[in-house]
Amino acid sequence: MTIDEGLGRRDRKKRQTRAALAAAALRLVAERGLDQVTVEEISEAADVSARTFFNYFATKDDALTGDTEGDRERVLRALDTVPAQVPALRAIRLALAGVIDEVEGDAALWLLRMQVVMQHPVLLARLVSGNAATEQAMVEALAARTGHSCDDGYPALVVAVTGAALRTAMVRWATGGGARPLAELLDEAFAAVAAGLPDPRTGGVVDPTTDPPGATASGGQRTPVRKRP
Amino acid sequence: MTIDEGLGRRDRKKRQTRAALAAAALRLVAERGLDQVTVEEISEAADVSARTFFNYFATKDDALTGDTEGDRERVLRALDTVPAQVPALRAIRLALAGVIDEVEGDAALWLLRMQVVMQHPVLLARLVSGNAATEQAMVEALAARTGHSCDDGYPALVVAVTGAALRTAMVRWATGGGARPLAELLDEAFAAVAAGLPDPRTGGVVDPTTDPPGATASGGQRTPVRKRP
DNA sequence: AACAAAGATGCAGGCACTGCAAACTTGCGC
DNA sequence: GCGCAAGTTTGCAGTGCCTGCATCTTTGTT
Numbered sequence: 001m002t003i004d005e006g007l008g009r010r011d012r013k014k015r016q017t018r019a020a021l022a023a024a025a026l027r028l029v030a031e032r033g034l035d036q037v038t039v040e041e042i043s044e045a046a047d048v049s050a051r052t053f054f055n056y057f058a059t060k061d062d063a064l065t066g067d068t069e070g071d072r073e074r075v076l077r078a079l080d081t082v083p084a085q086v087p088a089l090r091a092i093r094l095a096l097a098g099v100i101d102e103v104e105g106d107a108a109l110w111l112l113r114m115q116v117v118m119q120h121p122v123l124l125a126r127l128v129s130g131n132a133a134t135e136q137a138m139v140e141a142l143a144a145r146t147g148h149s150c151d152d153g154y155p156a157l158v159v160a161v162t163g164a165a166l167r168t169a170m171v172r173w174a175t176g177g178g179a180r181p182l183a184e185l186l187d188e189a190f191a192a193v194a195a196g197l198p199d200p201r202t203g204g205v206v207d208p209t210t211d212p213p214g215a216t217a218s219g220g221q222r223t224p225v226r227k228r229p
Numbered sequence: 230m231t232i233d234e235g236l237g238r239r240d241r242k243k244r245q246t247r248a249a250l251a252a253a254a255l256r257l258v259a260e261r262g263l264d265q266v267t268v269e270e271i272s273e274a275a276d277v278s279a280r281t282f283f284n285y286f287a288t289k290d291d292a293l294t295g296d297t298e299g300d301r302e303r304v305l306r307a308l309d310t311v312p313a314q315v316p317a318l319r320a321i322r323l324a325l326a327g328v329i330d331e332v333e334g335d336a337a338l339w340l341l342r343m344q345v346v347m348q349h350p351v352l353l354a355r356l357v358s359g360n361a362a363t364e365q366a367m368v369e370a371l372a373a374r375t376g377h378s379c380d381d382g383y384p385a386l387v388v389a390v391t392g393a394a395l396r397t398a399m400v401r402w403a404t405g406g407g408a409r410p411l412a413e414l415l416d417e418a419f420a421a422v423a424a425g426l427p428d429p430r431t432g433g434v435v436d437p438t439t440d441p442p443g444a445t446a447s448g449g450q451r452t453p454v455r456k457r458p
Numbered sequence: 459a460a461c462a463a464a465g466a467t468g469c470a471g472g473c474a475c476t477g478c479a480a481a482c483t484t485g486c487g488c
Numbered sequence: 489g490c491g492c493a494a495g496t497t498t499g500c501a502g503t504g505c506c507t508g509c510a511t512c513t514t515t516g517t518t
Contacts, residue, residue: 003340010464010515038504049467054506085385089427121361125354133351136387153401157418158426160393172382196425197387199316200375239484239495267473278498283475 018056021044025063026112034120047149064116065126072134079141088146092162093190100183103170107178115176128167135159165189247285249275254292264347280363293345294355300328301363308370321391324417324433328427329412333398336407357396364388392416 024045028037039060043050056065079095095136103110129135142148142155166191171185192198253274257266268289272279286292308324317325332339348350358364371377371384398415421427 008516013515014465017248035504039506040504042426051468052466056508059503075516087430089426089428118361121358122355125358126351129350129354129358148429150459151401151404153397153414154421154426154429157394157397157421158401160397161390161422161426162391164393165386168382168386171385172380175380185382188382190343191381192386193390193422194425196423197318197383197390199318200383201316237485242484243496264473268475269473280476280498280500281496287475289474405517 017046017048021053021056022063022066026116029064029116030112032033061123061126062115065123066113068127070132076134076138076141076220084145088158089143089190091145096166096186100186104182111174111178114170118171128163161174161193165193232396246275246277250282250285251292251295255345258293258345259341290352290355293342294352295342297356298360298363301360303327305367305370307365313374317387318419318423320374325395325415329415333411340403340407343399347400348401363392390422394422
């Protein structure tokens with residue numbers, strides 16, 4: 001649980017209620033499945049009215065995924081503090097450190113959360129992809145950092161790909177029951193991405209049949225693959 | 230519109246109804262926004278009852294995103310037809326050719342669809358990420374192809390990253406109003422991924438401060454970035 | 459203790475979505 | 489053509505998510 005440093009009774013209670021609702025939601029859904037649990041039951045378990053539930057979470061799903069928007073904003077702020085000369089991929093990896101720490105610090109909660117989320121793809125999508133505004137801010141920050149134009153595609157691609165890397169690392173972490181540190185799995189994923197996802201059979205070297213790095217295009221219009229009718 | 234080759238009147242009508250519903254949904258939501266349009270209104274516009282809408286689409290969202298599940302299955306089948314010795318990334322790029330053709334063949338529909346989807350992040354997530362079963366099948370196919378174990382992380386990472394590449398390419402395609410061919414944009418994205426998303430300031434060479442390709446981990450546990458309190 | 463701000467709750471209502479049963483259409487064999 | 493079987497459409501009733509509004513209770517302050 002995050003520390004409630006220097007807050008009045010009021011805000012402390014709010015935090016408690018929010019945490020209680022989230023915990024109840026996770027526990028119940030883990031037991032019975034997403035649509036076998038009603039908001040009423042969750043509220044009951046947290047000992048508040050159903051109407052109050054919606055004072056804390058906009059949707060039932062939000063109680064399960066946690067504050068993803070807040071997390072994204074934290075990553076964005078962290079990215080600001082990384083020196084400008086650090087290359088893009090590594091900068092993002094560093095900016096993710098805070099979130100990683102939080103997840104590993106609350107391992108039990110997050111393992112349960114991932115277990116639930118993985119059983120309900122609708123939630124999995126919400127977990128990493130999401131808000132347009134913050135995502136766009138991330139793209140802009142990266143564009144400024146690398147000197148790219150915002151719409152030449154590179155920054156957006158990097159954001160999307162690192163998001164995918166984070167997601168797979170978290171899934172792998174949860175699948176293994178948290179045995180291997182999340183930070184380690186994330187480093188592996190980032191290393192593989194930085195290496196260009198080499199096909200292992202080519203010995204880690206970029207395959208010569210692949211398009212050269214700087215190429216803008218190379219005739220992908222044709223359809224060399226035949227699909228049955 | 231896809232060709233209704235050799236189908237009875239019945240199935241032809243079904244296709245028509247389905248297309249009418251999808252088109253009506255896209256048009257109305259583009260005009261007014263997602264929650265200013267009811268299923269009833271969509272059905273009205275397509276001249277069927279509201280109940281019938283749900284015979285065609287499980288959710289309102291599904292009418293907007295199109296048959297993503299079917300598309301994924303097609304990609305999966307296409308992957309089967311790519312010779313085993315083709316390296317992973319390129320194999321996936323080839324397997325995507327069929328879907329790319331479909332999108333560019335129905336450019337008007339898909340541009341509208343992307344416009345709508347991009348304005349509603351909930352839909353954007355559904356568009357590429359999604360079903361667990363097919364996604365898992367894709368991971369397994371890739372694992373078999375590359376000789377990887379299914380749970381060593383590499384195949385899942387490749388699937389997630391290429392999904393991200395496809396998504397960004399489609400967004401870029403739609404943002405540009407379809408001016409540049411989707412196939413070309415996708416090739417660019419794949420090329421960038423294959424090159425390891427090089428920070429342009431390092432001249433396309435993998436930065437030496439990055440983890441070496443084969444490394445399993447390198448002490449990412451510490452938190453070198455300070456966030457304000 | 460009194461007051462103001464903020465939170466919790468109940469209630470009414472809109473809308474997504476589902477199961478069921480009753481029409482209705484279509485394809486097919488006669 | 490006729491009628492049957494199978495498939496489709498539709499209405500209806502019901503559940504559950506979610507919202508706006510009015511009211512009551514709690515909390516922090518003077």
